[in-house]
Amino acid sequence: MNYTIYIKEKNLTTNIKAAVHEYIKRLSPFCKATVCCAGKKKAAFAGSDINILITPDQTGKHTISSEAFARMISDYALGGYSKISYFIGFSPDDLPILSNQIFSVSSMTLSNEICLIAFTEQLYRAYTINNNITYHK
DSSP states (O other), rough: OOOEESSSSSSSHHHHHHHHHHHHHHHHTTOEEEEEEEEEOOOOSSSSSSEEEOOOOOOOBBBBBHHHHHHHHHHHHHTTEEEEEEEEEEOOOGGOOOOOOOEEEEESSHHHHHHHHHHHHHHHHHHHHHHTOOOOO
């Protein structure tokens, strides 16, 4: 599976890059993940099977559990999808094509950068769940 994570930031701070890099490194046995800083422009993307918007959601209406996210990842793989794009910090108006998948990684309001860390961590957690690997050691 190939993931592209678009974030609506011009660039990332050194500490954020380091944290995200750690989770991408941990994901490498399972999948390929790439982070693209899109800045303030509308997201430009092509060739993705599924496009998913990650949005702040203080209501908790769009949050999902780690187990449900792991099932979603597994279902996409079993469905034959090989490329998934995630968009952090964008609005639906910024995206020319969007699946009906919209979710939040937390019911708290997070900055785009913190949301990126939380999302890459949850992506790694989903793969540990799907592969029966102990997450907490």
